[in-house]
Amino acid sequence: MTEAEDLLAELATWVRLETPSTDAGAVNRLMDVAERDLAAVGAMLTRVPGKAGYGDSLIARTPGPEKRREVKPILVAGHLDTVWAHGTLAKMPFRVNGEKAHGPGIFDMKAGSFLAFHAVRAILRDRIATRHPITLLLTPDEEVGSPTSRALIEREAAHSAAVLIPEPAGKGGACVTSRKGIGRFTLRVEGKASHAGTAFLDGASATVELAHQILALHKMVEPDDGITINTAPVWGGTRANVVAAEAGCDIDLRVNSHRDGEMMTARILGLEARVAGCSVIVEGGMNRPPYVESPAIVALYEKARALAGRVGLALPRQHRGGGSDGNFTAAMGIPTLDGLGCPGAGAHAVHEHILWRELAPRAALMAGLLEGLEVG
Numbered sequence: 001m002t003e004a005e006d007l008l009a010e011l012a013t014w015v016r017l018e019t020p021s022t023d024a025g026a027v028n029r030l031m032d033v034a035e036r037d038l039a040a041v042g043a044m045l046t047r048v049p050g051k052a053g054y055g056d057s058l059i060a061r062t063p064g065p066e067k068r069r070e071v072k073p074i075l076v077a078g079h080l081d082t083v084w085a086h087g088t089l090a091k092m093p094f095r096v097n098g099e100k101a102h103g104p105g106i107f108d109m110k111a112g113s114f115l116a117f118h119a120v121r122a123i124l125r126d127r128i129a130t131r132h133p134i135t136l137l138l139t140p141d142e143e144v145g146s147p148t149s150r151a152l153i154e155r156e157a158a159h160s161a162a163v164l165i166p167e168p169a170g171k172g173g174a175c176v177t178s179r180k181g182i183g184r185f186t187l188r189v190e191g192k193a194s195h196a197g198t199a200f201l202d203g204a205s206a207t208v209e210l211a212h213q214i215l216a217l218h219k220m221v222e223p224d225d226g227i228t229i230n231t232a233p234v235w236g237g238t239r240a241n242v243v244a245a246e247a248g249c250d251i252d253l254r255v256n257s258h259r260d261g262e263m264m265t266a267r268i269l270g271l272e273a274r275v276a277g278c279s280v281i282v283e284g285g286m287n288r289p290p291y292v293e294s295p296a297i298v299a300l301y302e303k304a305r306a307l308a309g310r311v312g313l314a315l316p317r318q319h320r321g322g323g324s325d326g327n328f329t330a331a332m333g334i335p336t337l338d339g340l341g342c343p344g345a346g347a348h349a350v351h352e353h354i355l356w357r358e359l360a361p362r363a364a365l366m367a368g369l370l371e372g373l374e375v376g
Contacts, residue, residue, distance in 0.1 A: 004360040008101055011114045011359070015094045015103040019055075021081035027055030027140040030080050034058060034117055034138055041124040043136075054148045055081070055140030059156070062123055064133035072161035073133040074373060076120070076366075077153055077325050078113030079142035083348050092350060100344070101356035111354045112166030112341020113138060119366040131374040132161055142325055145184070145287050150328055157329040161375040162300055165326040165338040166366065168347060173358070174318040176339035177301050179291035179330075180226060181261045182323040183253030185268055185284030187213060189236070192277050193245035203243030204277025207236040210247040212274045217251065220267060226256035227264060228321075251284070254321055258331075261286050288323040289331035291338070300335040300375065307372050311364040335375065340366060 019027045028050070035058055039045055043060040050056045064071050082105030084092075094103035120136045122128070137156055139149035146153065157163050169175065189210050194203030214231050221229050229251060236247025251268060255261045265285055273280045301317055308315035318339070326338040342362050344354035 002360070003363070004357050007118065007359040007363060008096070008356045011106070011111060012094050012103070014110045014114055015106045016089065018084065018086050018089055018104065019081050020085050021054065021083070021141050021144045023086065024050050024053060024055040024140070026086070027081050031056050031058050031138060031140070034080075038117070038121060038124070041121055043120070043124055048152060050140060051148050057140060057149055057152055058138045060120060060136040062120065062130065062134040071132050072159060072376065073135045074162050074164065074370060074375070075135045075137060075156050075160040075329075076116045076164040076166065076370065077137040077139065077156070077329070078109060078116050078166045079139045079325070080110070080113060081140050081143050082108070082110070083143050096356065099355055099357060100353040102351070102353045104352065107168050107342070107344040107352045107354050108347035109167050109341055111344070111359070112168060115341060115359070115363050115366045116164075116166045118363055119370050122367065123370060128371055130371050134370050135160065139325070146325055146328070153325050153328055154332060157332055157334045160334060162373070163326065163329040163334050163336040164340055164369060165324055165336065166341040167324045167326070167339050168341045169339050169343045169362070170318045170320065172316050173313060173343055174316040174339060175301065175304065175337055176320045176326070177297050177317045177337065178293040178319045179323055179327055179338065180254040180256055180321045181258070181286055181290030181327065182288040183251075183255070183261065183265055183268070183285060184287045185251040185253065185282055186248065187251060187271065188248040188281045189213070189246060189273075190279045190281070191243070191245050191247070191275070194243045196241045196243050200243065204275060205243050206247035206278060207244040209273055209275040209278040209280065210234070210236055210249065213271055213280060214249065216271065217268070220264065225260065226254070227260055228254045255290060257290055257292065261290060288327035291327040291330040291336065293319070296333075296335040297330065297337070300337050303373060303375070304337055304369055307368045308365050311361065311368050313361055313365055315365075340369070
């Protein structure tokens, strides 16, 4: 077997363990596999118990350079949870179709987390000297906004020289040096119910009010400035012959800058009712701060690009609209490089896949970064 085939064979065992974010036991079964294999090569391990119904997190550390004990570690942070519910494998099984390997969560982002795990395991097994100690952090809840792991990610990042995020690579193998910030809100409308035929004017329609609010939100969109708003799902009313007493929607906000995040949060939270007899309640805020490209991030990227060249890879960079745990660490001022996983397509979609022959060069890239990157 080729190296890529060997890597794919082991990755397949990860993909065949379904790990929906909301099933702590399922995520922990894969966390057990990673913990067992890292323990076998002498990793310094800390298992952090899950909370609020989510799975555990795992921290694996390698020794630092013998003569430089004060050197800060490189943190590589990946997640094991996916958006896919139990039973998805039955209709969307792991399979190889030519250059593509399919399966739930293989692209986002079991392949990337596996590559990080594989590199750290090899460093420990082969006693490879690295310029920085390495901290591998595997978490259980990124796909739902990292509600229980964010504090752990930020704690580890605060003591690190740089952060690497093995989210999927972009087109042409591009890594990520900036991402939009994400706000999440819930808008609820309280109206007054009445009979739609005999007492129509006695009611106050929550669905009409919601329609006004959705149109007002749509008018706030400024694509040229990177400000987008999506309202979904939408709900309201009970029956066609009852004026709706309640309605609502969830709101997804994306922004490029902290300033825009603050401005748009204030505007969304400040929405007011337009239909007499209705009231509007909005709750929420920024879930992930913007990941803004800084001089330190560009410097980290240039070092990574040089190391990529040594293993025969080009490493273009891109801005990405979706968020990741890199948003948290970049906002702390820690140099963060994202999108270091495997190329492919179809995140969160039925055609999700990786270009499996890229596993070998991407493994070489990850190993090269963890072994050779020097920051500070």
